[in-house]
Amino acid sequence: MREITFPVAIDYMSVSSYGSSSTTSGVITIKQDINIRSKHVLLVEDLIDSGLTLQHLGQLFALREAASVSICTILSKPSRRLADIPIDYCGIEIPDEFVVGYGLDYAEQYRNLPEVWIVETEEQQ
Numbered sequence: 001m002r003e004i005t006f007p008v009a010i011d012y013m014s015v016s017s018y019g020s021s022s023t024t025s026g027v028i029t030i031k032q033d034i035n036i037r038s039k040h041v042l043l044v045e046d047l048i049d050s051g052l053t054l055q056h057l058g059q060l061f062a063l064r065e066a067a068s069v070s071i072c073t074i075l076s077k078p079s080r081r082l083a084d085i086p087i088d089y090c091g092i093e094i095p096d097e098f099v100v101g102y103g104l105d106y107a108e109q110y111r112n113l114p115e116v117w118i119v120e121t122e123e124q125q
């Protein structure tokens with residue numbers, strides 16, 4: 001966000017579908033919402049995995065009549081995709097591993113790690 005030099009509003013949604021699991025429940029729950037009507041939206045994600053979260057948000061933002069929606073993500077796992085998401089800005093493509101740290105969690109743990117790590121989940125054992 002520090003690289004954006006024109007006037008911009010920054011707001012946050014909280015959206016959850018994994019809970020304590022390393023696979024998506026497929027049910028997208030909005031815990032904190034924002035108003036995007038008639039706005040040009042740059043949606044910034046930490047990670048796109050199945051793509052179901054962004055597919056849901058894309059449909060929701062269209063219904064809510066956003067002026068435009070672009071997508072930016074730090075990490076992307078293309079091999080896991082269930083929904084085809086057009087990514088406008090992608091940091092790093094990663095393999096099919098469950099990752100934590102730098103804000104990413106497994107069962108609400110590890111968000112505080114300063115780097116991204118691969119975690120071996122109980123579901124994989």
Ligand SMILES: O=P(O)(O)OC[C@H]1O[C@H](OP(=O)(O)OP(=O)(O)O)[C@H](O)[C@@H]1O
Binds near residue numbers: 054108
């Ligand atoms: O492309 P997808 O398969 O939909 O996964 C990507 C989403 O998963 C993560 O949130 P998550 O649902 O894990 O939030 P939570 O930890 O609060 O459940 C991540 O922050 C993305 O929003």
Ligand code: HPA
Binds near residue numbers: 047049050099104
């Ligand atoms: O690899 C992941 N790590 C953390 N949260 C996630 N949500 C989807 N995939 C992941």
